[in-house]
Amino acid sequence: MIEGVFCVIDYQSVLNDEIKQLKPSGIRRFFDIANEMDNVISLSIGEPDFSTPWHVRQEGIKTLEDGKTWYSPNRGFMELREEICRWLKHRYHIEYEAKNDVVVTVGGSEAIDLCIRCLINPGEEVLIPEPSFVCYRPLTEMAGGVPVTIETKQEDKFRLTAKALREKITPKTKLLILPFPNNPTGAVMRRRDLEEIAEIVRENDLLVLSDEIYSELTYGDTRHVSFAAIEGMKERTVVVNGFSKAFAMTGWRLGYAVGPKEIIAQMTKLHQYGIMSAPTMAQYAAIEAMKNGDSDIDEMREQYDMRRRLIVDGFNAMGLTCFEPEGAFYVFPCIKSTGMTSQDFCEKLIYAEHVAVVPGDAFGDCGEGYVRVSYSYSIKHITEAMSRIGHFLKNL
Template identity: 90%
Template sequence: MIDYQSMLNDEVKRIKPSGIRRFFDIANEMDNVISLSIGEPDFSTPWHVRQEGIRTLEDGKTWYSPNRGFIELREEICRWLKRRYHLEYEPKTDVVVTVGGSEAIDLCIRCLVKPGEEVLIPEPSFVCYRPLTEMAEGIPVTIQTKQEDKFRLTAKALREKITPKSKLLILPFPNNPTGAVMRRADLEQIAEVVKEHNLMVLSDEIYSELTYGETRHVSFASIDGMKERTIVVNGFSKAFAMTGWRLGYAVGPKEIIGQMTKLHQYGIMSAPTMAQYAAIEAMKNGDSDIDYMREQYDMRRRLIVDGLNSMGLACFEPEGAFYVFPCIKNTGLSSQEFCEKLIYAEHVAVVPGDAFGECGEGYLRVSYSYSIKHITEALSRIRHFLKTLN
């Protein structure tokens, strides 16, 4: 018998599986389950975008693309960023197209972080930053964001965690799971700390198009002096409902993007050709699609926030993404206990808040990227569940 455990990388063995997928997997094995657990738009990719992918296949455009991605797509990304966020990049040198935003995050961390250097990670936040830092032999340093601060990162909290080993700050806003959004004034204060301590920044802006109200997303790279310190990661999954197309990108200083492209070249080679052509169409002609989906999410957001608050689960009003992060501390249950009891008693799947960091204990992540009918039924079941607890 082969001792496979002895063969495996110890660092990989130490990493815990994603806490998001556990309840999704349980739900898949049960009947009549309503899942509010996965952050995936329930909209199909807009038809004109799908048509472009189909046309690409019919025309036989199934070859490799350049490592960085087709120049036509990189040019369109640069036009998009200038039009939407007032950012200017050179398509030939400052952009790399990746297999989803997740690959771009991995490439950025591996290129910037040396063994023993610290990566500053605001939490609660998406599950990938800590394990990717550990795989790069960096040291994750978490910064707790608090509900009283609207789950925004404050300059004070950041400064308290900085040491001589601090290298990279991750800015995951609009935030998954809290829905928090950083305003320009917040970012300007963070920028002062970044300059003071000579940090680099990975700004994960995958939910940039999903903000609500009159104030739109502000890219950290647009803050004075931050473009040269920032790698912006974005993609097509959330804004254009293109999750399965697996397409993202990173923009930033050419010296860093060049090294990220080298890793991408050896590990992936190039992003899918069909997806790249579809993405060009999405960026050229997809503004109205984004507007429509954002309006629908906003309606769902208000429904679910009001519903949870009315049943006694205090719910911070999210300003971005498509998640709410209600507090369940008044039930006396831990996040894990609440989610387990809820799925088995009422067949509703949500994600425990501690899946997004220890400071998420006492909260749940509930996605509203689902239909009104779906959300309404889930709220009814949750209300019934709370009555049985009482």
């Protein structure tokens, strides 16, 4: 550089090509628009409106007061890993060994990233049922893998069917992602569904990443069944879960993965270099949540169920056909009758009525014609939003 003359850098030429090609999250766009407007009601983010239970917050506070602010072991505190194993055995009847089968991560998202990167070589295919959460496809691409979409349909209750799975398997297929209970549809896979999928997994020697972050939020008499609990699947499956949804601990950023020790060892190695360890105070709070938080989950689930029924009935009464979700805290109403695309519907709604929801195509192309609406908000919040949406539809 000549003195007094500044060099102009072509940043597009120096940035990573893979990262440049990734699309920004479709969820965040309307959330950002909402933040710039007054009097907006947002039903766009999967953020529990409950505060973290007080006894859990107290444990985090006590950790700070006691000066427990040091690094934890890379895999997480042994006491937390033991609680995770106890929890999984008690709730889902799967047994893991705390020393080698568990790694504690910064949210479930890190665990998903670690799993995909440790299992996928360039060119290998990853099967992704869609509509589904936005991270699976880009994380697969960044690992050099090839994402292969399996469309789930409303007539199948948005469940992954054995027929749809078989049609997508090729000699390059290595990993199946099971995102159930599902974000954005609220679909749940029952035991009989999982057993059919397990048969195909065995036949084709596949591995499975089962994202079960919403496992505690299922409704009705039948509770969540972990894919690892299906005969012969524990040895093939990495289960990802966390504390954000069940315990309203989104901001604590804590998740975990359990699975075969050989896979967890490699995930831990990557975790060591990229993160090192999850936050100490969050881990102590999570121990308290798992030990004494059953009633908190029951209370929140009951509230979500009430909101679920309110919002499903509301959309159906408006003429927007709405599949009844059996898990998570989202509904996925069909807006095809309006003649608008998902993007147009959401954009016109937020500017006309100041209500933010998420276009269905943010969760895969097959989500076009739907919108995702979160009911992780208060009854008052939901009721006002539904009134505004009804007004919007009448004025079309």
